Amino acid sequence: MEQTLQEKLKILADAAKYDVSCSSSGNNRQNTNGGLGNALSCGVCHSFTDDGRCVSLLKILMTNHCIYDCAYCINRRSNDRPRATFTVQEVVDLTINFYRRNYIEGLFLSSGVIKNPDFTMERLMLVTQNLRLKERFNGYIHLKAIPGASPELIRQAGLYADRLSVNIEIPTEPELKRLAPEKSFGTVLQPMNQIKEGIQLYKEERRKFRKTPAFTPAGQSTQLIVGATPDSDRQILQLASGFYHEQQLKRIYYSGYLPVNEYDKRLPALQSPPLVRENRLYQSDWLMRFYHFRADEILTPEQPFLDLDIDPKLAYALRNLHLFPVDINRADYEMILRVPGIGVQSAKMIVDARRFRKLNSYHLKKIGVVLKRAQYFITCNELPVYRGNWDPGQLKNHLIAECHTKRKKPGDTQLSLFPLIPALSAPAKQLHFKS
Known part of the structure; x- marks a missing residue:
């Protein structure tokens, strides 16, 4: 038919x-x-x-x-x-x-x-x-x-x-x-x-x-x-x-x-x-x-499969902790790109902004850096190296656990969009750059 x-x-x-x-x-x-x-x-x-x-x-x-x-x-x-x-x-x-x-x-x-x-x-x-x-x-x-x-x-x-x-x-x-x-x-x-x-x-x-x-x-x-x-x-x-x-x-x-x-x-x-x-x-x-990553940087012969628990950029950072922390005010653009929690646009803004002054954690938040993740892999002005003496396995487990803590609690009616920025209740600040 x-x-x-x-x-x-x-x-x-x-x-x-x-x-x-x-x-x-x-x-x-x-x-x-x-x-x-x-x-x-x-x-x-x-x-x-x-x-x-x-x-x-x-x-x-x-x-x-x-x-x-x-x-x-x-x-x-x-x-x-x-x-x-x-x-x-x-x-x-x-x-x-x-x-x-x-x-x-x-x-x-x-x-x-x-x-x-x-x-x-x-x-x-x-x-x-x-x-x-x-x-x-x-x-x-x-x-x-x-x-x-x-x-x-x-x-x-x-x-x-x-x-x-x-x-x-x-x-x-x-x-x-x-x-x-x-x-x-x-x-x-x-x-x-x-x-x-x-x-x-x-x-x-x-x-x-x-x-x-x-x-x-x-x-x-x-x-x-x-x-x-x-x-x-x-x-x-x-x-x-x-x-x-x-x-x-x-x-x-x-x-x-x-x-x-x-x-x-x-x-x-x-x-x-x-x-x-x-x-x-x-x-x-x-x-x-x-x-600008190469395939052989993301995975190695010793580790041929991607870690399903964490994203490959974080896996690279944990596998190469000797390259970190990265000084945000001195590192080149290529290295800043490799920091977990920093995207392409944020990296470009960091390179542009530091021509006018040294950047601190407040500036990085304004730029859009995910400090909850990046803070373990960077140092800038007042921000010290935050990961202590953790080995890669401990730091991985800590970051995974930190993500799970953001889940909604039984008594919550709505997820907070800004749980870690108490400064929002204070008067708004402006980001000033010295000429």
Whole structure:
């Protein structure tokens, strides 16, 4: 029996929820020639459903039919589940109609591999081509590049999509061959390299010719599944670091393995996705991207897995107590960034503010430093080294216990937002800098 468009949408929107690598646009695409919509670099405002789907993008698969039988995938060919396939025009019509009703701000389009990679990639490319040229749609489009597809199809897709992504899924090639024997790192890296080279070529041509057509202006991304294999967090972070430096990826997404194919004995017997581990990997990824950490500083051969009890920045500080305390009034920006409780903006403000006077703890509070954590790793003006003779284990336990003490007491009616700032009851003070 022929499926209705609504039935297809229900099946293929649900199947797309396992791909987490949808993001804000990071790209300015202006509305031209009376077209429809635009894309702003501030991105698509995300709204998430309970199962993690982003509803501000039309997030769907072109098809959930697939010629591959990957152990970790819900859409593997051996699974008995409802299948559906959109036509090119159906995806175009859904995108335009949903956009005009203000349901969405862009399109996230992925797909299972039907027939062969070229056939699938051509369908995806035609969707973006029709949206841009026929419908004059200027909104955000994130498209999956299919490993194994011809370079010409990847190139054409990059001319119409804002962002392309190629999901590598498994961090090491031996485990990829074990769980997905029909795939290889080579087929994934080939389109990644092509997209990187296309972006570099566009930037070079843009310097010479202002009207050079944009190629994947929002860059490329990928996704790694966490917990489906025994690979360590160190292996995952080393791979991610290599992608950022060699492939120049914009983002890497970490997806906690969902036990959707429990009958496959190659997969671990997990009852729920490793969400805490996933969160720690995102925090580590943030450290590499914005805090100038290297992967081998976050994890070592002796400690290949992230500590699930504390964030990786605090774990680094406890592992390297010989580098602390940091003198806030003398240390360089790179070292201040490594202090737990100090973020990127706070570190910049500290460096700017100390040009005018020596900073003390009051100034640091005003700047936004989390002194409850930072005080054990810094010294400034009147603030002494606060950790005493504690060893790393004792300090870790103390900080964990301190977090637990902030829980609501049985008699409390409301949590206090400022339990440790009694000065708030006094007249407000001003932060003055000497010229």
